[in-house]
Amino acid sequence: MTRRGFLAGLGAAGCSAAAFPWLSTVTLAGAPGGVLGNNRLVVVILRGALDGLDLVQPLGDPDFAAARPSLGTGEGTHDLDGFFGLHARMGALMPLWAAGELAFVHAASTPYRDKRSHFDGQDLLEAGTGMDVPIGFRKEGWLNRMLQAVPGLAAETAFAVGREAMPLLSGRAPTLSWAPEQRLPLSAQGRLLLEHLYHDDALFREAAEGAMALSTGTEGTDDDADGAESMAAGAPGEGMEAPASGRVADVDALAAFAAERLRAETRIATFSLSGWDTHRGQATTLVAPLQRLERIVLRLRGDLGADVWGRTVLVAMTEFGRTVRENGSRGTDHGTGGTVLLAGGALRGGRVLGRWPGLDEAALYDRRDLMPTSDVRLWAAGAMRGLFGLDAGVLAGAVFPGLDAADGLPDFLL
Amino acid sequence: MSAVQPMTAPVTDTRLIAAFRFGTGLPLPPGAPETPAAMHAALSGPDTAAAAFPAPRTTEVLIATATAFEARRASRKPGEGATMAADGMMDGGGMGGGGMGGEKEARAVIDTLRLDGARAQIARALDAHDGFRERLVRFWADHFTVRNRLGLDAALPGAFVEDAIRPNIGGRFADLLRAATLHPAMLAYLDQVSSVGPNSLLGLRRGRGLNENLARELIELHTLGVGAPYTQQDVRELAALLTGLGVDGFSGTVFRPTWAEPGDETVLGTTYGGAGMEPIDAVLADLAVRPETADHIARKLAVHFVADDPDPGLVADLAAVFRDTGGDLPSVHRALAEHPDAWAAPLTKMRQPLDYLVAALRALGVTGAEVAALPRGPMRRHVILPMSRMGQPWQAPRGPDGWPEGADAWVTPQLLAARIEWALETPKRLVPDLPEPVDLARRALGPLAAGRVEWAAARAETRAEGVALVLAARAFQWR
Numbered sequence: 001m002t003r004r005g006f007l008a009g010l011g012a013a014g015c016s017a018a019a020f021p022w023l024s025t026v027t028l029a030g031a032p033g034g035v036l037g038n039n040r041l042v043v044v045i046l047r048g049a050l051d052g053l054d055l056v057q058p059l060g061d062p063d064f065a066a067a068r069p070s071l072g073t074g075e076g077t078h079d080l081d082g083f084f085g086l087h088a089r090m091g092a093l094m095p096l097w098a099a100g101e102l103a104f105v106h107a108a109s110t111p112y113r114d115k116r117s118h119f120d121g122q123d124l125l126e127a128g129t130g131m132d133v134p135i136g137f138r139k140e141g142w143l144n145r146m147l148q149a150v151p152g153l154a155a156e157t158a159f160a161v162g163r164e165a166m167p168l169l170s171g172r173a174p175t176l177s178w179a180p181e182q183r184l185p186l187s188a189q190g191r192l193l194l195e196h197l198y199h200d201d202a203l204f205r206e207a208a209e210g211a212m213a214l215s216t217g218t219e220g221t222d223d224d225a226d227g228a229e230s231m232a233a234g235a236p237g238e239g240m241e242a243p244a245s246g247r248v249a250d251v252d253a254l255a256a257f258a259a260e261r262l263r264a265e266t267r268i269a270t271f272s273l274s275g276w277d278t279h280r281g282q283a284t285t286l287v288a289p290l291q292r293l294e295r296i297v298l299r300l301r302g303d304l305g306a307d308v309w310g311r312t313v314l315v316a317m318t319e320f321g322r323t324v325r326e327n328g329s330r331g332t333d334h335g336t337g338g339t340v341l342l343a344g345g346a347l348r349g350g351r352v353l354g355r356w357p358g359l360d361e362a363a364l365y366d367r368r369d370l371m372p373t374s375d376v377r378l379w380a381a382g383a384m385r386g387l388f389g390l391d392a393g394v395l396a397g398a399v400f401p402g403l404d405a406a407d408g409l410p411d412f413l414l
Numbered sequence: 415m416s417a418v419q420p421m422t423a424p425v426t427d428t429r430l431i432a433a434f435r436f437g438t439g440l441p442l443p444p445g446a447p448e449t450p451a452a453m454h455a456a457l458s459g460p461d462t463a464a465a466a467f468p469a470p471r472t473t474e475v476l477i478a479t480a481t482a483f484e485a486r487r488a489s490r491k492p493g494e495g496a497t498m499a500a501d502g503m504m505d506g507g508g509m510g511g512g513g514m515g516g517e518k519e520a521r522a523v524i525d526t527l528r529l530d531g532a533r534a535q536i537a538r539a540l541d542a543h544d545g546f547r548e549r550l551v552r553f554w555a556d557h558f559t560v561r562n563r564l565g566l567d568a569a570l571p572g573a574f575v576e577d578a579i580r581p582n583i584g585g586r587f588a589d590l591l592r593a594a595t596l597h598p599a600m601l602a603y604l605d606q607v608s609s610v611g612p613n614s615l616l617g618l619r620r621g622r623g624l625n626e627n628l629a630r631e632l633i634e635l636h637t638l639g640v641g642a643p644y645t646q647q648d649v650r651e652l653a654a655l656l657t658g659l660g661v662d663g664f665s666g667t668v669f670r671p672t673w674a675e676p677g678d679e680t681v682l683g684t685t686y687g688g689a690g691m692e693p694i695d696a697v698l699a700d701l702a703v704r705p706e707t708a709d710h711i712a713r714k715l716a717v718h719f720v721a722d723d724p725d726p727g728l729v730a731d732l733a734a735v736f737r738d739t740g741g742d743l744p745s746v747h748r749a750l751a752e753h754p755d756a757w758a759a760p761l762t763k764m765r766q767p768l769d770y771l772v773a774a775l776r777a778l779g780v781t782g783a784e785v786a787a788l789p790r791g792p793m794r795r796h797v798i799l800p801m802s803r804m805g806q807p808w809q810a811p812r813g814p815d816g817w818p819e820g821a822d823a824w825v826t827p828q829l830l831a832a833r834i835e836w837a838l839e840t841p842k843r844l845v846p847d848l849p850e851p852v853d854l855a856r857r858a859l860g861p862l863a864a865g866r867v868e869w870a871a872a873r874a875e876t877r878a879e880g881v882a883l884v885l886a887a888r889a890f891q892w893r
Contacts, residue, residue, distance in 0.1 A: 115608070117563055117564060118564075119563045119564075120563065139813070163802070163803060165805075165807075165812070167812060176826075176827070177826060177827075177828045178827060178828050179803075179828060182803075182828060182831050182832065182835070183831075183835055184831050184834060184835065185835070185838060185839075186834070186838065186879065186882070187875050187876075187879060189873070189874070189875045189879075190874060190875065190879045190882070190883065193870040193873055193874060193883050194834070194870075194883060194886060196866060196869075196870055197866055197867065197870050197883065197886070197887045197888060198888055199866075201888045203821060203822060203825050204825060204830065204888050204891070207825045207826055207827050207829075207830040208827075208830060208834075209827075210826075210827030211827040211828070211830055211831035211834070213827075214827055214828075214831075215831060329489065
């Protein structure tokens with residue numbers, strides 16, 4: 001892939017290569033895609049704690065139905081393997097399951113325990129560390145540390161997509177971020193004048209050039225009046241249960257933008273979906289976020305095209321699971337063991353991975369939550385080793401410090 | 415990302431330095447101090463801005479917060495989800511749920527308190543004639559960063575700034591340190607509410623132990639600094655010393671003898687005994703006047719106000735004043751404002767999104783009273799959401815080390831586009847009669863308008879775009 005190819009991929013015809021000095025660090029390795037090779041990783045952070053027991057229901061477990069009398073458990077589910085059933089509203093994913101392009105990991109968690117705070121849980125999930133680093137003071141995300149372990153990568157190798165901050169990708173390694181709904185509604189004259197204003201300041205000039213290139217063709221999609229505010233802003237009633245990546249059009253724009261980048265030089269894309277904090281009326285409140293997740297998987301598959309999808313693994317992970325038993329308001333509360341969704345043409349799927357701990361009260365964590373039987377980081381590490389050939393020692397050291405990989409990293413790719 | 419290119423034009427205009435480096439932007443209000451002596455005099459006077467635009471206080475916020483947690487607990491049976499249990503208000507679980515009845519109302523109260531705090535802070539910065547005070551409040555609030563970690567505690571950071579920071583920037587650093595450390599927002603944010611002495615009554619009975627978070631940040635961020643000579647053992651001993659500090663939902667900070675580790679602790683070579691708050695007060699007083707603390711604070715002030723890589727002479731001069739006065743903050747602030755470097759150094763610091771919005775609103779002629787009267791919707795659309803998009807969600811930095819100082823953290827394609835979008839879309843909604851762009855450039859930038867900015871402002875196709883170009887100009891982003 002040449003620099004010109006990247007520009008074409010950005011849809012920025014008319015900009016010269018010299019207009020993108022932020023590409024000057026590109027090491028244009030001979031192979032397509034540069035040093036990371038030709039495979040793609042998509043990491044989705046499901047903010048708010050997905051109830052994996054509703055997404056992938058352990059219908060064969062004798063204690064499951066009794067724990068959830070009023071959540072619609074078992075209704076209309078799609079049989080996966082005789083034991084687990086996929087949530088009724090995720091049926092459009094069943095062809096992927098049949099094709100081996102979809103898998104789940106049950107009872108996975110970060111090392112985070114007990115306090116069950118979304119913020120702390122997400123901090124740890126994205127830092128990829130153990131509990132030995134003080135919460136709230138983890139400076140870099142694991143995806144960024146992975147990039148640091150691979151010399152010679154360019155910023156556009158990894159893209160954070162959307163308005164939500166992605167600490168997962170923040171750190172010393174250069175990366176890019178863009179929200180497809182970000183507008184830059186300047187006239188042509190306004191753009192020229194702005195270029196003039198920024199001409200002598202490399203920092204502003206390069207950022208503005210990037211913004212102008214990235215915003216091409218994405219105008220007019222954002223009329224957000226009073227809607228999404230980052231969870232990080234922390235207002236009550238906003239964030240976790242507010243569909244920050246709300247409308248279907250937003251999901252489509254997000255998938256289209258990510259796919260466009262991934263078809264070009266980007267090898268890693270990450271974004272978040274929120275709305276999973278279903279404390280109440282879960283049979284209703286879980287539907288919209290599930291359908292957004294389903295739609296983004298399907299749209300990515302379509303927009304990437306068969307060839308790139310065949311080289312892609314999507315890993316969707318959440319900060320922790322939810323209580324096994326439903327609460328008093330037909331919802332579930334914050335739990336421990338959670339669920340990972342894996343999708344992609346590079347996957348050897350059609351399986352529910354991980355060791356099922358059972359739902360007998362004695363088998364639960366703290367007598368209330370699904371007992372974690374694997375570290376969620378193992379699965380991310382397994383994907384990165386399979387896709388990019390990264391060394392297991394680096395993955396279980398620099399990328400995920402303290403990760404116990406004594407039994408080896410899971411291998412679930414074709 | 416390339417290195418920041420300093421502005422090469424010599425800065426000789428004292429109004430510009432007073433407004434950009436030490437204040438909240440041009441035009442300076444009538445009577446605003448323009449000299450170091452006048453700035454010091456204004457700081458020594460009454461806090462008129464706080465009186466003009468009151469913000470929610472800790473007592474009120476604590477009651478609202480505790481009420482909201484209670485309402486949520488009542489709406490969620492049986493005993494799951496959020497609680498403000500005896501072991502601290504942050505030990506609860508949930509932050510979601512649509513809310514029923516009392517919880518929904520309580521939630522709305524919290525949201526109003528949070529926005530009221532934001533309105534007051536911006537209104538003060540717009541109208542204050544001593545902008546240096548507003549900037550110092552923000553500096554110290556960032557030094558002692560707190561943020562909410564659940565949803566219902568969203569108004570606490572604002573109350574923290576109002577009660578722990580703002581009234582204490584005119585005293586000794588030791589008093590500021592004590593007020594910040596003991597405020598419920600800090601105890602909650604840095605996990606002190608769940609730290610228990612292993613040999614305390616509660617620790618022995620329930621097998622609970624220390625949480626080192628507050629102790630570590632006290633040394634590493636708030637006083638000595640990460641490069642100072644201290645050990646993990648010092649952190650551990652300080653954590654043991656701090657046990658007993660906790661938060662009661664409705665009444666705030668409490669000392670719980672049954673949580674406190676018995677015995678003496680030795681921190682940085684000094685042994686602290688006694689009971690109750692006595693050793694806690696003693697260790698804070700000692701940490702506040704350590705020479706390493708003087709160096710750390712001096713450097714942070716110089717980095718924030720003058721340059722990412724400040725002249726070592728400036729840092730040394732500020733540290734000397736800190737040491738010689740035992741951490742008298744007015745003396746340190748005055749030394750900063752009087753220092754020749756602070757008036758000669760080029761403007762190379764990036765205005766953070768809040769600085770940027772305040773400067774833009776001020777240049778557009780928006781008054782504090784107008785911001786204070788903004789309804790919820792416009793306040794969120796024009797201020798709160800844009801700040802998130804510019805990378806500075808309201809009072810919610812990622813970690814306890816606060817907002818990044820370097821310009822490259824704020825100037826990425828995405829974050830710069832958010833500034834430009836605001837400059838295009840928001841002024842016309844807030845200001846019915848948009849100013850003539852060249853006039854705006856001169857008002858907002860003074861001597862920095864001449865040349866490129868005036869040239870571009872005069873050539874914009876529309877008034878709105880001309881205004882946007884002025885507010886998006888590089889010269890308007892630096893301070």
